[in-house]
Amino acid sequence: MDLIQFFGRFHVLVLHLPIGILLMAAVLEAHRVLYTKPRPATLNTIWLWGFMSAVGAATLGYMLSLSGGYDEKAIFIHKLWGFSVVACSLFCWWFFNKPQFKSKRLATSLCSLQLVVLFSTGHYGANMTHGSTFLFEHAPNSLRTLIGMPPHAKERPKITQLSQADVYLDVIQPILNKRCTTCHNPEKSKGKLDLTSINAIFTGGKSGPAIVAGDLEKSELFKRITLDPHNKKYMPAGGKQPLNEYQISTLQWWIQANAPTQGQLSTFNLTPDEKKNVAITLGLQASANAWPLLNIQPIDNNIVQDLMQHGFVVKQIAEKNNYIDLDYSTASAPLSAAGLQSLMQAKAHIVWLNFAGHALSSAQYKALSTLPNLLKLRLDQSSVTDEDITHLSKLNTLRYLNLYKTGVSDAITPDILKLSQLTQIFLGETNLSQAAINQLNEHLTVIALQPEKMATTANNLNKNINDED
Amino acid sequence: MTDLFEKTLNRRQFLSRTTLGAGIGAASLSGIPNISMAKDLSQALTPNMNVELNGHMGQPHLPAKAKRVIYLFQSGGPSQLETFDYKPLLNKMHGQELPAEVRGEQVLTGMSAQQSSLPLAGSIYGFNQHGDSGAWVSEILPHTAEIVDDLCFVKSMYTDQINHDPAITFLQTGFPIAGRPSIGAWLNYGLGTDNHNLPPFIVMVSTNAGGQPLYSRLWGNGFLPSIHQGVQFRGGKDPVLYLNNPPGVDMKMRSKMMRHLKSLHDEQYAKWHDAEIQSRIAQYEMAERMQASVPDVTDFSDEPEWVFELYGPDSRKPGTYAANCLLARRLAERNVKFTQLYHQGWDQHDNLPGGIKAQCKNTDQASAALVTDLKQRGLLDDTLVIWGGEFGRTNYSQGKLTATNYGRDHHPGCFTMWMAGGGVKAGITHGETDEFGYNIVKDPVHVHDFQATLMHLMGVDHERLTYKYQGRRFRLTDVHGKVIKQILA
Secondary structure (H helix, E strand, O other), rough: HHHHHHHHHHHHHOOHHHHHHHHHHHHHHHHHHHHOOOOOOHHHHHHHHHHHHEEEEEEEEHHHOOOOOOOOOHHHHHHHHHHHHHHHHHHHHHOOOOOOOOOOHHHHHHHHHHHHHHHHHHHHHHHHHOOOOOOOOOOOHHHHHHOOOOOOOOOOOOOHHHHHHHHHHHHHHHHHHHOOOEOOOOOOEHHHHHOHHHHHHOOOOOOEOOOOOOOOOOOOOHHHOOOOOOOOOOOOOOOOOOOHHHHHHHHHHHHHOOOOOOOHHEEEEEEEHHHHHHHHHHHOOOOOOOOOOOOOOOOOHHHHHHHHHHOOOEEEEEEEEEEEEEEEOOOOOOOHHHHHHHHOOOHHEEEEEEEOOOOOHHHEEEEEEEEOOOOOOEEEOOOOOOHHHHHOOOOOOOOOEOOOOOOOHHHHHHHHHHOOOOEEEEEEOOOHHHHHHHHHHOOEEEEOHHHHHHHHHHHHHHHHHHHHO | HHHHHHOOOOOHHHHHHHHHHHHHHHHHHOOOOOHHHHOOOOOOOOOOHHHHHHHHOOOOOOOOOOOEEEEEEEEEOOOOOOOOOOHHHHHHHOOOOOOOOHHHHOOOOOOOEEEEEEEOOEEEEEEEEEOOOEEEEEEHHHHHHHOOHHHHEEEEEOOOOOHHHHEEEEEHHHHOOOOOOOOOHHHHHHOOOOOOOOOOEEEEEEEOOOOOOOOOOHHHOOOOOOOHHHEEEOOOOOOOOOOOOOOOOOHHHHHHHHHHHHHHHHHHHHHHOOHHHHHHHHHHHHHHHHHHHHHHHHHHOOOHHHHHHHOHHHHHHOHHHHHHHHHHHHHHHHHOEEEEEEOOOOOOOOOOHHHHHHHHHHHHHHHHHHHHHHHHHHHHHHHHEEEEOOOOOOOOOOOOOOOOOOOOEEOOOEEEEEOOOOEEEEOEEEEEEOOOOOEEOOOOEHHHHHHHHHHHHHOOOOOOEEEEEOEEEEEEOOOOOOOHHEEEO
16 A cells, blocks of 8 residues: 555646636636736635645646656656746735735736646646647647647548558458557557557567467457457457447458458458448448448429329428338239339439339339339239230339238249349248249348238147147 | 407417417418428428328428337236246246235235235246247247237336336327327327328227226327327227218218318318317218228228138127228228227136236237238338237235145236337347346336337437427427337338
8 A cells, every 4th residue: 555656646636626626716807907806805716726736736736746657857847847836826826815916917927927827737737648649639730839749641532443542551441440550659658569560560568469370269350359348358349339240340350361461452351241241341332231232313293292192192202311112002003104204203312122012014003114213122922924014024113022922923033133233022922832932032131921821820839739728 | 360369269368379370371382381380490390281181290300110010908917928028937846926026125015015924926827939039938928929029029128107007008109198199190290191091090999808998099199289199990890980871861962061161161170260160070071082992901801811810709709809900901901001909818817827828819810910911012011010018916816825726916017028120130038037027137118118119110200200389398208218128120
């Protein structure tokens, strides 16, 4: 137990008192002098408190300096400024209490002096804790050269193509810079770990190298980022924003690929999935959950009115997303020629389209195949046929296709497989054979439960219960 | 105008009229009633979208994962310990006292606080793991067990309320005291409707159950215009009465009458500027459209045999939970935004083993059938199905614990809900309770978090859908609540 060190650490707490109180005293005093207002009696008390708290902070600061660990020269400068704060505030308290001193200029100079010594003390003190470059770390280059700091390191040109990215400089280091280096850099290396350069990473910290090429289990860094977030050892520490799944997968790929330190990505063998993770990490591809299309201009009001007149329910997808959701399923009349015409006018905007339960003509289905941005198409319980699907196989943005309870048959299989973006198809109660469904199932999610089977399963479960009773 | 004020308005009317005044100006410009309410929303309406259709938000805040909700409310507080939250330790410690350190500071209800002993009670029903996800489900829910890979279990729900009415009110309206709008009303207010011919918010209460009472204010509009309140379908053969015109009145005569009534209402509105008159007009018009749309949706004669087998024999008896589930699917097919079912009778303070088994028997098959059926039709993709009650039940027995019988008291500290479809991950379990099934040890989900997540799935930022009333902006999640990101697909 070291009492001096114990009290000394309270310096960082108490030092805020003189800063606040003396700032208040100096500003109020200057204000009343400049505007020749009567001097409130409390001002005296404020100066006195400011002085006393400065004495307190200085004493504790002195105790803290005894525990060592700081640069001697830096301490000397800070101490000097600190004692001037104490001296200056004592003088101010005494001086302003004397009504005979009437010089406006002297009074304002004194207040200014107090502020200058106060802030200088604070500044040199902060430099000791945060490092001397802290304040101007993110300053513009012009300002940095002015105060004699080197300009920022040149940023690497923005990556526009995955293959050109440098595996370390463009992929790995930026991840660490974004989430880790505030705590792991040469000046402030928590856990004795510096993550700002490849050499430092291999050197590692307290527990050895942060990365062991080719070995995830031995790589302390990877272990730390994949712990349960509640674990004390989880990184980034301190509740800082965690790495997302794509960044983690990218680091994982890098370590497993023997942690290469240079080389363009094109020289490495990445699986499509790994490529996707890196692309998302680099911001070259939207994440899986993001909206898959670029936004477009809002739709013309007249087209919307027109669509509504023809029985469509028209909904904008979201406030910053100008695509529309078009629903004809609740309309009672068949789609008219004019209705289709207005739909075609909204062509580029339609992403979700619902014709469930309707009987369109072949020409109308064919027209739908020209929608350039369609993501989701509901034709369940509609009159759609195998031939119509041939036309619709041109919908190369389509993600979801609902053909539940329609007359389609095995013949649609090749056409469905042409829909390169399709992830879900609904084929219950159609004429497709189990073989065709299995074939499709290899490429996408097919939902085609057999009604009788569902009913039988349910009945059997009930039988079991009743037997027990 | 000033003449009119002086002649016909007393002080109270003057105040109510002039506070509305600002909104009225805007309303007459755009032809949209109630646009004054939209001032609360940071996003102005797109001029080409109309309020009745697109709600006061005009469009969702973000692309919706779910376009509609079916909420299977299990009223009374189903025991999590006999259904989904498997706690073998309770069987091991059956009959022993609830350890004080487990109970902690938890307040008990007056019903069991007086008990001299709080003996732990293990579930009398066995549990098995099911599906690829390996979820534990009790043997009294065999049908739900079949679909666990489509479900997202939240085992760490907790609520602030320990008694039925405040707890249900809290879940449905975001506040334990009556007077706030129900979730369905908020969604209708914000997002409008997707089908002009049916109410966007429909409520059904099972007739094959009884128990703690339910009140229509649970699906009320609160301070929102009354047009947003839930419409209750009656259990029984005629879910909506008086759909047919009286003898001697044909459709033509009826619509002539409606038009005349509207002109009278319009006259009233021009004089009083009372938003409720607009609501009344809209309700009459909806009623007229429902004369055709309701028989269409409630007549099951077009359903094939296998559907009834899937939902179970009860589905042929109008008003039962099973029939209501089937009707909920038919409403989902017709784009009804929010369908709220209530099934009472889960309040097993005593005789829990027999009671809960009967409850499960009446609901298990149809709940599971609904999910399967929606999935088959491609509707589960954008329909959010929710199953759950207002709180959980204690791990100790209320009343006498015997080898075959026990009861459980209310327990707000943890309970289980499940969700399916509509943008939630399938085949996962979120959150965890301790071995005693008493406290939450991982990922607690407050009622407001659940509500925030529901709104998020519907494309609504729960912090931005607000309504100014009596000088304050209100929202469903009151003053807190965060979206549970981990369960979003």
